[in-house]
Amino acid sequence: MDQFIQLDNFSKIWPYMKLFRQGLLVTVLLSLFTVLIGFCIALVLALMRMSNVRPFRSLGLDENGHVRESGVLAWISRFNPLDFLATAYVEVLRSTPVIVQIFIIYYGVFSVIQLPSFQLFGFIKFDRFFPGVVALGMNSGAYLCEIIRAGIQSIDGGQTEAARSLGLSQAQNLRFIVLPQALKNILPAIANEFVVIIKESAITYTIGVQDLMSAVNAVKGATFVIIEPLLVATAVYFCLCFPTSKVIAYFERRMSHGDKR
Secondary structure (H helix, E strand, C coil): CCCCCCHHHHHHHHHHHHHHHHHHHHHHHHHHHHHHHHHHHHHHHHHHHCCCCCCCHHHHECCCCCECCCCHHHHHHCCCHHHHHHHHHHHHHHCCCHHHHHHHHHHHHHHHCCCCCCEECCCEEHHHHHHHHHHHHHHHHHHHHHHHHHHHHCCCHHHHHHHHHCCCCHHHHHHHHHHHHHHHHHHHHHHHHHHHHHHHHHHHHHHCCCCHHHHHHHHHHHHCCCHHHHHHHHHHHHHHHHHHHHHHHHHHHHHHHCCCC
8 A cells, every 4th residue: 555645755746846936925925915905995894884874864754853763764764875785795705605706706707807918926827816816805805894893993982082072083083093093903813814814815726826726736737746745835834824823922912011001
């Protein structure tokens, strides 16, 4: 019986280590751009969910000017289209598989929108890399939305009242008072999302993105060896995720010192 792992097979995949180095760079770039796009989407979604836009507010009053407590008109008066759209987006993307979302973005949206065909750094195919980033960013935004919303709502409402008393507008209060404090609270969670994205980015090889799993498939096709390339990819993912997690934990402890009294 053949051994499960054969040391000789590592010598077979050594000539293909360049593919793993390229896959490492692609994985890191995927994760960075995904978190950046996801954060921007999540911030917009969080503000939409916390908005108080009610275009049919007037329907909540009866002919005597009293507020309706129940009924269809009372429900319509409380309807917030921005909150509804943001909630629908979050629930749909959190309730469907990432691979389905990637296929819809790549084979659906970007089959209509033609992307320029060129290569970044000489080997990253932009027309495959960009759809992967968009799909992962949209998925990440759905999860980061709740993190950002919780961070903003954790700020004491008295600070908002103080900002208004100083003449700051709602936008200025959000920019200078609320968001800096909220970011401090949610930074560890955002950093942890970066680690999650590093691992989830492996799914983009299904649309031809040249990440680590794409390197594994290329080596498997060339050498007919599968376990050893997977072990190499596992080691690379571990070397990316484990130190990053420890760095995040370190800064989380440092940031929490200022909150202790």
